[in-house]
Amino acid sequence: MVKKILTLAIVLGFVIPIAAAAQKVGGGDIKFTPKNASPVTFSHELHVKGKGIKCTGCHYQIFQMAQGSYKMDMSKITKGDFCGKCHNGQKSFDVKGSENCAKCHK
Numbered sequence: 001m002v003k004k005i006l007t008l009a010i011v012l013g014f015v016i017p018i019a020a021a022a023q024k025v026g027g028g029d030i031k032f033t034p035k036n037a038s039p040v041t042f043s044h045e046l047h048v049k050g051k052g053i054k055c056t057g058c059h060y061q062i063f064q065m066a067q068g069s070y071k072m073d074m075s076k077i078t079k080g081d082f083c084g085k086c087h088n089g090q091k092s093f094d095v096k097g098s099e100n101c102a103k104c105h106k
Contacts, residue, residue: 025049030067034074038105 026044033039047053059065062085070082077084078096083104087095093103 026055032072034072034105037074040104041106 025048028044030042030044031039032042043050047058048055062082064070072082074095076082077087080088084095086092087100089096093100095104
């Protein structure tokens, strides 16, 4: 009896964390803390579920899968790199417009 309870506890110990992690889309939110600007929280959930973008829409064409594997800054983004690939005023709001800063920087 004790062996069955111990086995069940071990199995649940693995299943519950895996099920909880599976609920997060794409690894959850990623927080960026740029120099001289307010932080930016990127929401995988908003982009994947909310906007219907597939993971492959960004990975590996725009971003690598490893956080911190790139050096982003606004000069690159406003030239169409990274977030600026889509946030160009055509696919989504334009990162060049100062009225849009607060949409990301909070």
